[in-house]
Amino acid sequence: MNLLEEARHAHLCSVTRRHFLRTCGTGLGAIAFASLGGCTPGLEPSAYRMVATDPLAQRSPHFTPTAKRVIFLHMAGGPSPLELFDYKPTLARLDGEQCPDSLLEGKRFAFIRGVPKMLGPQASFQQYGESGAWISHHLPHFAQVVDHVAFLKAIHTDEFNHAPAQLLVQTGSPRLGRPSMGAWVTYGLGTENENLPAFVVLLSGGVAPDAGASVYGSGFLPTVYQGVQCRSKGDPVLFLSNPDGIPADLRRQSIDAITRINRQQHEEVGDPEILTRIAQYEMAFRMQTSVPEAMDIHKEPPYIHEMYGTEPGVTSFANNCLLARRLVERGVRFVQLFHWGWDSHGAGASEALNVGFVDRCRETDRPVTALLRDLHQRGLLDETLVIWGGEFGRTPMLENRSGQDNPFVGRDHHSDAYTMWLAGGGVKGGVTHGETDEIGYSGISGRVHVHDLQATILHLLGFDHERLTYPFQGRDYRLTDVHGSVVRNVIA
Amino acid sequence: MNKAAYSLVAGLVFLFIQLLSVSGAGHPTDASLFFGRFHPLFVHLPIGILLIAALLELVTRLQWWGTFNKAVTALLFVGAWSAILAAIAGLYLAQGGGYDPSTLLWHKRLGVVIAILASAAYPLKVWTNSAIRPPTKTQKRAYAGSVAALVLGVALTGHFGGELTHGDGYLTRYMPNGIRNLVGLPDKEDLGRLQLEDPGEATTYAALIQPILENRCIACHRAGLAKGGLMLDTQEGLMEGGDDGPVIIAGRAEESELIHRIWLPLASGDHMPPADRPQITVAEAEMLRWWIDQGASLEETLAESEMTDIIQTILDEIGLDEIRTGIFALDISPPDSQDVAALASLGVVVTPLAEEEPFLQVRCTDPGACGSDQLAPALRALSPNIAWLDLGRTEANDALLATIADLPHLTRLHLERTAVTDAGLPHLGQLEYLEYLNLYGTTVGDDGLQHLSSLPALRALYLWQTNVTEAGVENLKQALPKVDVNLGLTLAPVPSDDAEEESAE
Numbered sequence: 001m002n003l004l005e006e007a008r009h010a011h012l013c014s015v016t017r018r019h020f021l022r023t024c025g026t027g028l029g030a031i032a033f034a035s036l037g038g039c040t041p042g043l044e045p046s047a048y049r050m051v052a053t054d055p056l057a058q059r060s061p062h063f064t065p066t067a068k069r070v071i072f073l074h075m076a077g078g079p080s081p082l083e084l085f086d087y088k089p090t091l092a093r094l095d096g097e098q099c100p101d102s103l104l105e106g107k108r109f110a111f112i113r114g115v116p117k118m119l120g121p122q123a124s125f126q127q128y129g130e131s132g133a134w135i136s137h138h139l140p141h142f143a144q145v146v147d148h149v150a151f152l153k154a155i156h157t158d159e160f161n162h163a164p165a166q167l168l169v170q171t172g173s174p175r176l177g178r179p180s181m182g183a184w185v186t187y188g189l190g191t192e193n194e195n196l197p198a199f200v201v202l203l204s205g206g207v208a209p210d211a212g213a214s215v216y217g218s219g220f221l222p223t224v225y226q227g228v229q230c231r232s233k234g235d236p237v238l239f240l241s242n243p244d245g246i247p248a249d250l251r252r253q254s255i256d257a258i259t260r261i262n263r264q265q266h267e268e269v270g271d272p273e274i275l276t277r278i279a280q281y282e283m284a285f286r287m288q289t290s291v292p293e294a295m296d297i298h299k300e301p302p303y304i305h306e307m308y309g310t311e312p313g314v315t316s317f318a319n320n321c322l323l324a325r326r327l328v329e330r331g332v333r334f335v336q337l338f339h340w341g342w343d344s345h346g347a348g349a350s351e352a353l354n355v356g357f358v359d360r361c362r363e364t365d366r367p368v369t370a371l372l373r374d375l376h377q378r379g380l381l382d383e384t385l386v387i388w389g390g391e392f393g394r395t396p397m398l399e400n401r402s403g404q405d406n407p408f409v410g411r412d413h414h415s416d417a418y419t420m421w422l423a424g425g426g427v428k429g430g431v432t433h434g435e436t437d438e439i440g441y442s443g444i445s446g447r448v449h450v451h452d453l454q455a456t457i458l459h460l461l462g463f464d465h466e467r468l469t470y471p472f473q474g475r476d477y478r479l480t481d482v483h484g485s486v487v488r489n490v491i492a
Numbered sequence: 493m494n495k496a497a498y499s500l501v502a503g504l505v506f507l508f509i510q511l512l513s514v515s516g517a518g519h520p521t522d523a524s525l526f527f528g529r530f531h532p533l534f535v536h537l538p539i540g541i542l543l544i545a546a547l548l549e550l551v552t553r554l555q556w557w558g559t560f561n562k563a564v565t566a567l568l569f570v571g572a573w574s575a576i577l578a579a580i581a582g583l584y585l586a587q588g589g590g591y592d593p594s595t596l597l598w599h600k601r602l603g604v605v606i607a608i609l610a611s612a613a614y615p616l617k618v619w620t621n622s623a624i625r626p627p628t629k630t631q632k633r634a635y636a637g638s639v640a641a642l643v644l645g646v647a648l649t650g651h652f653g654g655e656l657t658h659g660d661g662y663l664t665r666y667m668p669n670g671i672r673n674l675v676g677l678p679d680k681e682d683l684g685r686l687q688l689e690d691p692g693e694a695t696t697y698a699a700l701i702q703p704i705l706e707n708r709c710i711a712c713h714r715a716g717l718a719k720g721g722l723m724l725d726t727q728e729g730l731m732e733g734g735d736d737g738p739v740i741i742a743g744r745a746e747e748s749e750l751i752h753r754i755w756l757p758l759a760s761g762d763h764m765p766p767a768d769r770p771q772i773t774v775a776e777a778e779m780l781r782w783w784i785d786q787g788a789s790l791e792e793t794l795a796e797s798e799m800t801d802i803i804q805t806i807l808d809e810i811g812l813d814e815i816r817t818g819i820f821a822l823d824i825s826p827p828d829s830q831d832v833a834a835l836a837s838l839g840v841v842v843t844p845l846a847e848e849e850p851f852l853q854v855r856c857t858d859p860g861a862c863g864s865d866q867l868a869p870a871l872r873a874l875s876p877n878i879a880w881l882d883l884g885r886t887e888a889n890d891a892l893l894a895t896i897a898d899l900p901h902l903t904r905l906h907l908e909r910t911a912v913t914d915a916g917l918p919h920l921g922q923l924e925y926l927e928y929l930n931l932y933g934t935t936v937g938d939d940g941l942q943h944l945s946s947l948p949a950l951r952a953l954y955l956w957q958t959n960v961t962e963a964g965v966e967n968l969k970q971a972l973p974k975v976d977v978n979l980g981l982t983l984a985p986v987p988s989d990d991a992e993e994e995s996a997e
Contacts (some may be wrong), residue, residue, distance in 0.1 A: 060844040060846050060847050060849070061846055061847070063846045063847075063849075064820070064849060065845075170818065192855060192857070194857075235983045307981070331857070377954070377955070377956040377978055377980040377981055378908065378932060378954070379908060379932060379952070379954035382928060382952055462846055488799055488804050491799065
């Protein structure tokens with residue numbers, strides 16, 4: 001099939017009975033109109049937040065926001081709060097004891113079978129800042145900025161396996177098909193900079209998120225809202241450069257021609273995905289110059305590289321943190337980082353609390369701290385919400401998978417209680433909300449479900465999480481589904 | 493007089509005996525409560541029957557409905573008996589307690605009055621119907637009066653009964669403001685709404701606690717009366733306590749006498765406020781408990797107070813969520829859409845801060861646009877509406893700051909990495925709502941900074957990569973102690989072995 005035939009075929013495929021009826025004289029047209037009206041579900045146009053002609057146009061939230069942008073540092077794998085923020089001296093005393101049955105009854109674990117032993121904190125703790133937050137010796141840099149941070153120490157989730165738990169945190173549902181938080185926010189607010197993607201995803205740690213690209217997908221929202229993965233090595237965005245021998249002005253002309261055809265097509269069939277496609281062509285063209293500029297960290301001064309611990313030309317979490325700052329500085333709405341390697345089971349060196357976990361802390365401690373400080377000195381932290389956390393926590397019990405003596409220690413997945421922190425964007429600094437029991441097993445006060453966290457994030461961005469909806473399959477969907485309440489104690 | 497009338501007299505006598513023996517909330521037996529709970533069932537009999545009797549009495553006056561005359565007689569008899577029964581059942585029900593005492597008293601009195609009135613109306617009706625002895629004018633009048641009084645009495649008793657069951661103000665809660673004004677009630681929106689001048693500065697005590705004490709306590713516990721030696725009308729009196737010592741133990745609500753007394757059973761003599769007085773609501777009691785647990789501070793502001801879920805729910809209910817401060821308290825009309833379009837056409841993104849908000853955020857994305865001569869008049873056209881202005885990384889200069897001086901409601905201003913200098917800063921001195929000012933990457937210095945000391949609302953000031961010195965910041969902080977000034981990175985030395993590792997790198 002040549003190109004012309006293909007185009008004709010595509011056209012015929014899109015011409016439906018409705019076209020026939022509509023173009024078939026007044027009488028039939030009227031019947032067709034009536035039937036169309038009768039068959040279309042009663043959706044109010046106002047239920048859509050986007051503008052048909054420009055789905056990424058900047059829009060106003062429900063009420064005056066305190067945060068304009070978000071950087072979500074997703075520590076994929078489930079970092080152990082017991083070695084970072086949640087200081088439990090009692091657990092140290094119980095180290096090596098058999099876990100009592102009362103803690104195991106009715107619980108399910110990913111790997112622990114039988115009766116495990118308790119595992120004391122594999123870190124030493126000290127209090128820092130005016131707020132006196134307990135921070136482990138693994139995070140010496142971060143300990144200096146705790147007064148910017150609000151800790152949520154009793155987050156709980158419904159899932160104890162990586163993929164569903166990541167989906168729950170990022171999309172509000174443990175199953176595939178829902179839009180991610182970044183897609184919702186972009187759908188709600190549009191973009192501040194039309195030359196860059198509104199929602200950028202940066203991966204590090206060598207392993208992509210377990211749930212795949214769905215954790216930053218657009219679900220049933222128009223695909224213009226999905227996260228765009230950028231790489232810190234090689235071409236920042238794949239397939240963005242012009243092919244060899246195609247100059248920019250020729251590319252411009254061909255995109256103009258394609259846009260005219262697409263507009264004509266949209267007038268005929270009215271499919272919003274055509275608008276998405278037009279917007280993406282246009283953005284891709286603009287991005288050809290703006291993205292390499294934004295993603296090029298070579299020109300950053302040496303003291304910035306020193307501060308973040310960055311090394312241009314490699315893929316690293318530090319580079320991604322610096323990129324995140326560069327992107328929010330340029331008005332990118334939502335920057336999503338994933339850093340794999342926190343799945344500290346202890347079954348091997350790379351995932352042991354005493355080896356791999358320590359490496360993860362070293363990789364992230366300096367860049368995260370630098371990110372907060374750098375955002376602050378540029379006046380950006382005030383309007384940028386930074387979120388740090390994983391998909392679940394880890395058990396206070398030792399996981400010993402093979403049942404033999406093991407030089408490595410680790411903990412199993414744990415959904416009942418874990419720590420995340422928020423900073424900037426209208427978050428109260430130097431506070432701790434929620435508390436776990438004396439071994440960090442369950443929240444005893446200030447428990448915050450993942451849906452509550454999402455409601456809080458949307459609140460800081462100016463949204464009533466119950467009103468940010470999109471009609472799909474006959475009902476209005478939202479990020480928090482039918483749950484969520486705003487955690488007011490961490491809002492300044 | 494016939495036997496039926498005597499039976500009513502006997503019924504009334506029995507009612508009075510009950511009234512004397514059952515009165516007051518005591519310790520009812522199961523049997524009496526069982527009987528008492530038939531009150532809501534019985535009570536609708538006299539309401540219906542007596543009202544029907546009155547209605548038929550009215551229509552029998554019309555010639556062609558005269559046949560109903562006999563029915564009225566029968567209805568009054570049955571109605572009177574049902575009223576007596578309902579009243580007795582009511583007395584037993586009231587023993588269970590839990591009703592507002594003053595409403596209950598009126599309901600009880602009126603119920604008995606209805607029983608008497610109905611019992612009197614029956615013989616009067618018999619007399620007026622008598623063929624042997626034609627009724628006197630007085631008898632006729634007495635009868636008509638008793639029936640009219642019955643109708644009024646049934647309506648009032650029913651109203652008080654409804655308030656007992658459904659709570660105070662059940663009938664008037666959704667009354668339109670027009671009718672409210674007619675009967676002298678306040679407008680609906682004002683009901684229990686919190687009105688604060690400046691909620692950011694209001695203390696929790698003044699906003700939430702003092703009003704409760706004023707409404708519920710100081711009628712007795714005030715200077716001059718001071719029951720129990722306790723005066724709650726002054727802060728000193730509240731902290732001092734009464735004859736038995738302090739009533740508040742800061743941080744320990746459960747041990748504080750003030751809280752203890754509120755939660756004692758209503759029947760207890762130590763319960764406060766006294767049982768016959770308007771009681772403290774659960775929401776008010778929770779607020780008192782929370783305030784004491786928080787340390788019973790007289791100075792802590794609402795904004796500083798640690799909220800709990802319960803308190804936040806209560807505050808949402810009384811409208812604290814909707815309180816607007818700063819520019820949001822002002823009444824500003826929405827911007828003219830043509831002016832917005834004119835500004836947007838210069839390559840500037842203009843969006844309302846939020847839906848249905850008159851204020852705008854303006855962001856210059858095109859560096860060249862800010863050098864344009866048209867920008868200044870376009871900004872001026874929207875001067876009351878612009879709240880956030882982002883000119884960072886543009887060609888904005890001191891001349892443009894003269895225009896910015898005319899944007900009175902500006903709260904956030906980005907001027908980082910622009911050509912702005914010390915000479916332009918005097919223009920910013922009058923921005924009374926300015927909270928956020930970003931000047932990093934400009935050539936401003938200590939001289940220019942002095943002009944910012946007249947910005948009362950300023951909270952965040954960014955001065956990294958400028959010529960400002962620590963001394964200049966100190967000067968500014970003298971005038972504006974609340975401002976958070978960021979001079980950029982001052983790396984605190986990181987302790988532990990990690991520092992050695994860094995030097996090794």
